[in-house]
Amino acid sequence: MSSSALDILAIAAHRDDVEQTCGGTLLKMAQRGHRTGILDLTQGELGTRGSAQERAAEAAEAARILQVSWRQALDIPDGRVENTWLNRLKVARVLREQRPRVVILPYWRGRHPDHYTASVLGYEACFLAGLSKLGKQGVSSQESEVRVEAHGFSRGKPDAEEPAASAAVAQLAPHRPFKIVYATLYYDIRPTFVVDITDQFEGRLQSIYAYKSQFTDQAAGAGDFPAHAEIRQRVATTAGFYGLLAGVKYAEPFLQKEVGLVEDLLKIPIKSI
Numbered sequence: 366m367s368s369s370a371l372d373i374l375a376i377a378a379h380r381d382d383v384e385q386t387c388g389g390t391l392l393k394m395a396q397r398g399h400r401t402g403i404l405d406l407t408q409g410e411l412g413t414r415g416s417a418q419e420r421a422a423e424a425a426e427a428a429r430i431l432q433v434s435w436r437q438a439l440d441i442p443d444g445r446v447e448n449t450w451l452n453r454l455k456v457a458r459v460l461r462e463q464r465p466r467v468v469i470l471p472y473w474r475g476r477h478p479d480h481y482t483a484s485v486l487g488y489e490a491c492f493l494a495g496l497s498k499l500g501k502q503g504v505s506s507q508e509s510e511v512r513v514e515a516h517g518f519s520r521g522k523p524d525a526e527e528p529a530a531s532a533a534v535a536q537l538a539p540h541r542p543f544k545i546v547y548a549t550l551y552y553d554i555r556p557t558f559v560v561d562i563t564d565q566f567e568g569r570l571q572s573i574y575a576y577k578s579q580f581t582d583q584a585a586g587a588g589d590f591p592a593h594a595e596i597r598q599r600v601a602t603t604a605g606f607y608g609l610l611a612g613v614k615y616a617e618p619f620l621q622k623e624v625g626l627v628e629d630l631l632k633i634p635i636k637s638i
């Protein structure tokens with residue numbers, strides 16, 4: 366099991382989210398010999414353009430371009446990514462199966478509710494996945510819901526899928542990722558660090574273009590989707606902006622909640638003046 370563990374797992378609400386926020390970083394990490402993976406929480410059935418089946422094929426092609434070792438989509442309904450006990454169990458099961466050291470989550474604020482909910486859901490699943498009694502007697506949805514109720518939220522009713530989800534997660538050894546970082550490309554905040562993706566820029570762009578049902582010029586949803594020709598410019602502009610902050614051509618921005626730890630002042634990158 367440990368020989369096939371992932372080094373890095375990116376979790377996002379929709380197929381094509383990861384390509385647009387941290388695809389260059391995933392490609393770079395794969396090129397450095399790390400084992401990377403992507404977990405999409407939904408299958409994209411609500412999208413204006415393309416069917417869930419089309420998006421599955423496109424996601425597989427994007428994963429190939431980004432040299433990702435593992436990719437899967439859960440069955441959480443598109444447009445209804447909710448931080449429920451059942452959904453936490455589903456994500457925790459994947460974390461225990463894939464055992465990543467680093468997890469990349471979406472930033473915890475944003476325009477689309479699925480995106481910021483995926484952030485909190487992912488964080489809580491990372492925590493729960495490390496609890497040895499998760500899914501066994503002692504940590505049940507009833508207990509969780511009582512805790513939620515004590516904080517002033519309404520009580521949810523247990524889901525019919527829950528016993529199977531509990532049993533699946535209980536069969537796997539506990540695992541908690543060492544590090545969680547947040548991909549922040551689509552929110553106007555100052556990142557705590559950026560990753561230089563100058564050499565991965567073209568690959569990342571191709572992984573976005575792999576979503577032909579989304580990004581090929583067409584009438585459906587034309588008001589919401591950039592034309593094909595605009596995508597390169599848009600991606601280059603944002604990656605160029607974050608690159609400029611760090612003195613490189615293209616970069617992807619991230620937040621971490623922890624401080625940075627420095628061993629040697631002489632090795633801190635990025636010129637100050």
Ligand SMILES: [Zn+2]
Binds near residue numbers: 378379382477480
């Ligand atoms: Zn999305």
